[in-house]
Amino acid sequence: MKSFLAFLIAMGVIVTLGDAYCWSKIHKPGEAKNGCMLNGKLYPLGHIERTEDCYRCSCSETEMKCCSLFTTPVAYDKKKCKVVFNKEHCDYDVVQKDDPSKECFVYSRVG
Template identity: 40%
Template sequence: MMKAFLDSLTIFATFVTLCNTQCYFKPNTYFPNDVSNECKESNGVTHSLNSRWRTDNCETCFCSQEGIDCCNMVAKPVNYDTVKCEKILNKETCTYTVVEREDPEKTCDVSDWLV
């Protein structure tokens, strides 16, 4: 009975941690008589209105009439041995692994993840 309770508590804590999403908003800049149907990123790349995309930094973005909404989609490892271990981001899968610095074949324990 106690094990089931602890397992449930662990699952709940994981969901609470994963719901802490980091987002930001970049408003569109309009000029007089501008009827643009797109959003422009700071690097000059444009996206059509109501489109979604994934950035190279593992964020999901959405273009609206008001601007660009982006949210981080990667759970970042926290509370691990940062001296013995390092986190490595796989930008293709948008996931982190935490491995030993001296032996990258060995994974490290991570007690919390932050999105």
């Protein structure tokens, strides 16, 4: 039983250290001469350390590339727990449904 628990913890650490979810958008000529638009907000050309939606981005006149700063919990006690996005920490908290002040154990996350 102890080795199985160690395996689950190791897999959770490996998944957590994996690459974040990334995407890119190619701009039409002249579309981003003043910066990149993301969810209604204009970001300046160059590196953006953290957007309002918790992404790290690179903005140029030709494209915008972004990667998430958060990981999504996928293995936890779904009967007793719920997932809540924490915008301050750019991550998901997994808390008990009946007492949100108590955290739940997360076995793995994807990013």
